[in-house]
Amino acid sequence: MSRILALAVIGFLPAVSVEAEELLEYQVKAAFLLNFVKFVEWPPAAFETSESPMAICVLGDDPFGSTLDRIVAEETVDGRRVAVHRIKSPPPPKSCQALFVPKSEKDVVKTLRETGPGVLTVGEKEGFLHDGGMIVFEIENRRVRFSIHQIAAENGGLKLSSRLLSVARSIQK
Amino acid sequence: MPFAESFRRGSRDGFFLLRRNRFPRLAVLLSVSLTLDGQPDQPGSQIATDTLKTLSLEQLSQIEVTTPTKAPVKVLQTAAAIYVITGDDIRRAGATSIPEALRLAPGVEVARIDGSRWSIGIRGFGSDLTRSVLVLIDGRTVYTPLFAGTNWDVQNVMMEDVDRIEVIRGPGGTIWGPNAVNGVIDIITKPAKETQGMLASVGGGNEEQGFANFRYGGSNGKDFNYRIYGSGFTRGPEGHPQGQNFDDWRNVQGGFRMDWKKSARDTFTVQGDIYDEVAGESVGATSYTPPYSQTLDANAALSGGNLLARWKRVLDDGDDIQVQVYYDRTDRDTPNYSEIRNTFDIDFLERIRLRGRQEISWGLGARVDPVDDRVVISGLQFIPNKRTDYLLTGFFQDEIGLVNQRLSLILGTKFLKTDFTDGISLEPSARLLWTPDDKQSVWAAFTHALRTPSDSEENFYLLGYITTTANGTPYFARFNANTNFAPEQLNGYEVGYRRLLGKNLYLDATGFYNHYHDLFSEDLAGGPFLETIPSPVHLLLPAQFRNGLLGYTKGLEIAPEWRPKDFWRLRGSYSFLHMNVGRSPNSGDVGTAPTIVGSSPQHQATIQSAFDISKKLQVDFTYRYVSALPGQMIGAYSTGDARIGWRFSRQFELSLVGRNLFQPSHYEYGGDPLGLVGIKRSIYAKLTWSR
Numbered sequence: 001m002s003r004i005l006a007l008a009v010i011g012f013l014p015a016v017s018v019e020a021e022e023l024l025e026y027q028v029k030a031a032f033l034l035n036f037v038k039f040v041e042w043p044p045a046a047f048e049t050s051e052s053p054m055a056i057c058v059l060g061d062d063p064f065g066s067t068l069d070r071i072v073a074e075e076t077v078d079g080r081r082v083a084v085h086r087i088k089s090p091p092p093p094k095s096c097q098a099l100f101v102p103k104s105e106k107d108v109v110k111t112l113r114e115t116g117p118g119v120l121t122v123g124e125k126e127g128f129l130h131d132g133g134m135i136v137f138e139i140e141n142r143r144v145r146f147s148i149h150q151i152a153a154e155n156g157g158l159k160l161s162s163r164l165l166s167v168a169r170s171i172q173k
Numbered sequence: 174m175p176f177a178e179s180f181r182r183g184s185r186d187g188f189f190l191l192r193r194n195r196f197p198r199l200a201v202l203l204s205v206s207l208t209l210d211g212q213p214d215q216p217g218s219q220i221a222t223d224t225l226k227t228l229s230l231e232q233l234s235q236i237e238v239t240t241p242t243k244a245p246v247k248v249l250q251t252a253a254a255i256y257v258i259t260g261d262d263i264r265r266a267g268a269t270s271i272p273e274a275l276r277l278a279p280g281v282e283v284a285r286i287d288g289s290r291w292s293i294g295i296r297g298f299g300s301d302l303t304r305s306v307l308v309l310i311d312g313r314t315v316y317t318p319l320f321a322g323t324n325w326d327v328q329n330v331m332m333e334d335v336d337r338i339e340v341i342r343g344p345g346g347t348i349w350g351p352n353a354v355n356g357v358i359d360i361i362t363k364p365a366k367e368t369q370g371m372l373a374s375v376g377g378g379n380e381e382q383g384f385a386n387f388r389y390g391g392s393n394g395k396d397f398n399y400r401i402y403g404s405g406f407t408r409g410p411e412g413h414p415q416g417q418n419f420d421d422w423r424n425v426q427g428g429f430r431m432d433w434k435k436s437a438r439d440t441f442t443v444q445g446d447i448y449d450e451v452a453g454e455s456v457g458a459t460s461y462t463p464p465y466s467q468t469l470d471a472n473a474a475l476s477g478g479n480l481l482a483r484w485k486r487v488l489d490d491g492d493d494i495q496v497q498v499y500y501d502r503t504d505r506d507t508p509n510y511s512e513i514r515n516t517f518d519i520d521f522l523e524r525i526r527l528r529g530r531q532e533i534s535w536g537l538g539a540r541v542d543p544v545d546d547r548v549v550i551s552g553l554q555f556i557p558n559k560r561t562d563y564l565l566t567g568f569f570q571d572e573i574g575l576v577n578q579r580l581s582l583i584l585g586t587k588f589l590k591t592d593f594t595d596g597i598s599l600e601p602s603a604r605l606l607w608t609p610d611d612k613q614s615v616w617a618a619f620t621h622a623l624r625t626p627s628d629s630e631e632n633f634y635l636l637g638y639i640t641t642t643a644n645g646t647p648y649f650a651r652f653n654a655n656t657n658f659a660p661e662q663l664n665g666y667e668v669g670y671r672r673l674l675g676k677n678l679y680l681d682a683t684g685f686y687n688h689y690h691d692l693f694s695e696d697l698a699g700g701p702f703l704e705t706i707p708s709p710v711h712l713l714l715p716a717q718f719r720n721g722l723l724g725y726t727k728g729l730e731i732a733p734e735w736r737p738k739d740f741w742r743l744r745g746s747y748s749f750l751h752m753n754v755g756r757s758p759n760s761g762d763v764g765t766a767p768t769i770v771g772s773s774p775q776h777q778a779t780i781q782s783a784f785d786i787s788k789k790l791q792v793d794f795t796y797r798y799v800s801a802l803p804g805q806m807i808g809a810y811s812t813g814d815a816r817i818g819w820r821f822s823r824q825f826e827l828s829l830v831g832r833n834l835f836q837p838s839h840y841e842y843g844g845d846p847l848g849l850v851g852i853k854r855s856i857y858a859k860l861t862w863s864r
Contacts (some may be wrong), residue, residue: 028236031225080567118641127437140366145234147395169229170394 028144029124029137030068034105036120036135037077041159046118048094053083057096059111061104062086090114098122101133108133117156129172134158138169145169191670234377249671252583252604252616254280254342254683256544260335260363265783265793267816267830267857269332269381269406271360272325276797277781278340279746280683280730281356282773284802284842287850288411288420289326289452292842295342295356295686297726297752297773301844304693305354305624305661307345311444312520313499314483316352318542318562318591319512321627326452327475327503328360331386331404331425333372333861336363342730343685344665346600346622347585348568354622354663355687362444365390365398365432370864378830378857382407396434403427410453412838412851419453419470420850440485451857457507457846459552459636465647466638468846495522495740510555511547516540530574534585538566544628551707552636555628556654564630565590580607584703593626594660609711613672620637620667623660630693630718642712646703650714653698664688686727692720692754694762721760722769740785748777756848770802771841791818805843812839826861 037054054077058064072082079133090111091099098120101111105125112121112132121133128136129149134156138145147170153160165171225233248255256278261531268274272291282299284292292299295306307314310330316323347352368390377383381566383406390400405425410418428446435441455470481499488494501516522536542562546555570585586601602620609615635652642648669683698715714730728750733744752770756762779797786792795814799809812835818828829855833839838851 018179024236025223027222028233031228031233032230034226039230067222071226075226130437140369142367143234143236163230167234172395 025139025144026064026131027067027071030064030071031143032073032137032146033068033072033098033100035124036122036164037082039164040098040153041163042097042118042120043157045068046094046157047080049125051096052080054078054080055083055096056098056100057085057087057091058100059087059090059102059105061102063102063104091116091119093118101125101128101129103134118158119156120153120158121156140169148172149167191216191396203548207654218451230336243615249611249614249673250606250608252581252618252669253345254667254669254685254730256280256340256342256681256822257336258340260333260337262721263332263335263338264793265791265818266578266781267793267814267828267832267859269384271328271330271338273832274332274335274338275340275358276779277795278338279732279777279779280342280728280748281340281358282651282777282799284799285852286842286844287455288408289422289454290420290844291325292772292844293323293325293358294773295340296687296728297750298355298769299773299842300769301842304627304628305352305663306356306358307349307351307353308358308360310360310803311481312483313501314518314540315478315501317503317514318564318627319514319544320629321352321624324475324503324505326422327448327477327505329404329426329448330360330362330446331388331402331426332730333374333386333388334362334368334400334402336361336367342683343618343667344602344620344663344687346620347570347587347662349587351564351589351591351623351625354624355659362430362846365400366392368400369398372861372863374859374861376859378855380409380411380832380853380855381857382409384859397431397432398433399429401427401429412768412853413628413847414851415847417455417470417546417847418453421452422452422692424448424450438487442483443481445478445480448476450475454508454847455748455847456507458509458550459638459649461636461647461649461709461711462549463647465641465649469508471507471508475505475507477501477503490526492523492525494524496520499521507549509550510553511549512544514542516542516543530581532572533570534572535569536567538564540564552649552651554634555632556634557632560628560632561592564625579609580605582606587622589625591625593631593658598623598625598660612674612709613670616667616669618665618667620663620665622663622665624663625660626658627760630654631656633718639714646710646712648701648712648714650716652695652716652718655717655719658718659691661693661720662689662691677736681730681732681734683730684728686725688725689754690723690757691720692722692724694719694760695757695765696721697760697763698761716763717761719760721757721762722754722766723757724752724754724766726750742783744779744781744783746777750775750777768804774800774802776800789820792816793818799841802842806849807842808840810841811835824864826863828859828861829856830859831856 033056043091068084072084075082093116096119099115101108101123103125105111108125113150115121122135122147123133124137132152134149134153138147148168149172151173258274258277262277263274266277272283272293275281275293280295282294286292286301288831290301292301294303298305302320302322307316308323315328341357345357349357366390369392370390375385380638386404388400388402392398408422410420426448430444433441451472451474452823454473455468458469459466479499479501483497485495497520499518503514505512518540520538525533544560546558548554567588571582572581574581586599589598600717604618606616618626632654634654637650639648639650665687667685671681673679696716696717696719701712701714702712704711730748733748750773754769756765777799782794784792793816798811801809814832815834816828816830818826820826833852833854838853841852843849
């Protein structure tokens with residue numbers, strides 16, 4: 001018999017919260033997000049004005065708490081202030097430069113379809129790249145890693161630095 | 174009655190020769206290395222934001238964000254007495270074998286008999302033939318239908334590969350079926366994704382004379398991960414006052430695992446191991462011809478391997494199905510018997526989530542084992558010597574959420590049929606789990622479980638020498654096969670309570686009452702008579718293994734865990750066991766009950782301290798107390814282990830481990846024909862390199 005059998009059987013109520021671990025996991029993911037926007041080049045048309053902030057948007061349920069805000073506080077990228085927005089639906093054009101899609105998001109395909117070009121889409125759910133996303137976080141050996149869908153990024157008008165590509169766990173072309 | 178006395182001794186010795194070959198006892202679920210809310214094992218649950226911002230992409234990729242056991246967190250929500258030993262626990266305890274690692278779990282009786290043999294029981298009935306604990310390695314059942322127990326000497330895994338060992342005390346018959354009567358021991362290795370890169374470790378000491386492990390893990394960078402490993406050890410004999418240092422032990426082993434995540438829906442795993450061992454044994458042996466009774470000191474040649482494949486598919490609505498097949502070959506060539514057993518097993522499982530908070534699981538399984546037993550000594554025979562054992566199982570279980578997910582009821586039953594049972598046997602259970610809040614849970618369970626008969630009851634002839642009569646005729650007792658041996662039966666009642674007290678203290682308490690009937694007994698089956706075949710003519714006292722005992726056990730297990738500081742973890746356990754086993758009316762049992770009752774400790778206690786002096790330096794201590802085993806002539810003992818681990822560079826760790834430190838040697842269990850074997854104080858050093 002397999003242990004899956006066991007899993008099937010006893011104790012199937014919702015798991016107790018794993019706040020601590022998630023805290024650390026999302027601290028690291030938040031730090032990655034800040035790094036991503038530093039290592040990606042956007043076309044000028046992706047911003048409202050030359051003064052507009054570099055907006056990292058979190059869709060739906062926010063897993064970061066205040067972590068992401070603290071990470072980006074006082075950070076600038078190419079002279080733009082980095083800002084965090086929480087949004088409930090796919091962003092209108094030019095309002096977000098990076099979009100984080102948490103795993104709580106149900107219909108990833110629809111979300112990505114409704115997100116226009118010029119937005120770096122970052123997810124954490126399996127199959128995110130397959131669904132049309134650009135960067136996905138993965139847990140490997142208990143560490144946060146990420147994989148990249150280079151074509152999707154290029155189609156969105158974004159240029160990923162070679163440094164980002166070199167650290168990625170895998171690159172799909 | 175000196176006659177019965179001599180019979181007992183004869184039979185016991187005879188039985189021990191069987192035991193010498195390791196006939197052992199068998200009995201689930203989720204885990205914990207409870208990361209007490211807010212304090213993961215790994216470096217720094219909180220990293221200062223300023224620090225994080227300065228880390229490079231590469232450095233961010235190196236931060237460990239989860240503890241080795243993530244699933245475990247569900248322990249609080251488990252309606253069974255589960256304890257999880259993590260890979261990290263094993264490393265920090267310095268355990269070099271699965272049995273030694275099992276000492277970390279409360280309620281488990283681990284007693285080392287000699288170098289390569291252990292008595293491992295749960296909630297009583299411990300012996301090297303332990304028949305009511307079910308042991309699995311990555312979904313492969315390693316219990317043998319030969320004696321319904323586990324050959325611990327060939328259940329070696331590379332300890333660095335172990336993700337966790339889930340120990341379930343109490344019956345798990347509904348899911349696990351035969352032999353999951355007193356407990357289940359589920360050994361789970363890491364997925365290939367978790368073992369990428371290279372790892373090598375070498376070491377040695379006075380008992381662990383030398384060992385080496387090597388592992389390499391690779392991937393295609395996407396959906397396919399694999400690892401291969403090779404390992405070996407040579408262990409010296411334990412303490413022998415009479416000087417017979419028979420129990421040295423050498424092993425070489427290798428294996429692999431491949432995980433392929435073909436799509437979001439389909440996952441495939443293929444894994445296998447192959448091993449070759451030499452283990453020194455000392456066994457009593459009886460034959461019809463002179464010298465009727467002797468003690469053989471010789472090496473057992475043990476080899477085998479296994480190959481397992483598993484396919485899991487997630488269906489559109491979140492349900493899932495799983496199919497698993499495996500093959501296992503066990504080849505034991507020992508001083509008093511020889512067996513080649515090939516096991517083929519297939520299992521199917523489906524899990525269906527229904528609206529209205531129900532989750533249904535059902536499954537089917539089939540196993541066949543063609544076996545060939547070759548006679549080595551005439552007094553120990555399986556007839557017919559070529560047979561095929563089989564097992565067919567089905568199970569159904571429904572978990573029903575009752576009140577706002579705070580109360581749930583789990584009802585289910587197993588159906589099983591083996592070549593040793595008539596008709597279909599049922600193993601029903603009912604479990605109730607109440608979680609008033611996220612910090613505590615209360616559970617209760619009733620289970621009916623069976624220990625199905627095995628070859629050693631149904632096809633086995635075991636001779637014991639009593640004496641030679643005045644006219645020179647040898648006088649033997651013999652256990653004859655009993656094809657009517659019935660399953661041993663248990664009705665188990667359990668209650669448990671778990672609670673997180675504040676952020677740093679966790680408490681787990683379980684009480685149980687188990688009522689058994691049709692328990693294994695050793696019965697006289699008539700008066701002595703002259704038997705001419707096999708020759709020479711001899712006087713024979715016939716005996717049989719029957720179902721003549723019944724009784725109950727009751728007990729209490731308490732396992733607190735306290736983290737006074739981030740860098741210090743203290744765990745303790747106390748287990749109390751009371752056994753009452755006796756003859757049923759009309760039983761002809763010759764008096765096995767006192768031995769059974771006297772072979773499991775009434776009290777056991779452990780204290781473990783895991784202290785991180787710095788991120789590079791860890792110090793661990795373990796203390797354990799085990800009360801006397803009058804049935805084995807073993808006194809109570811206390812002893813302790815210690816380990817210092819120093820990670821002196823990113824790639825290297827050096828550790829020094831001392832085990833059984835309180836005395837030069839101590840006795841833990843009887844069972845060898847030449848008397849008790851002292852388990853020695855041992856020390857070893859180990860260097861681990863990984864990248």
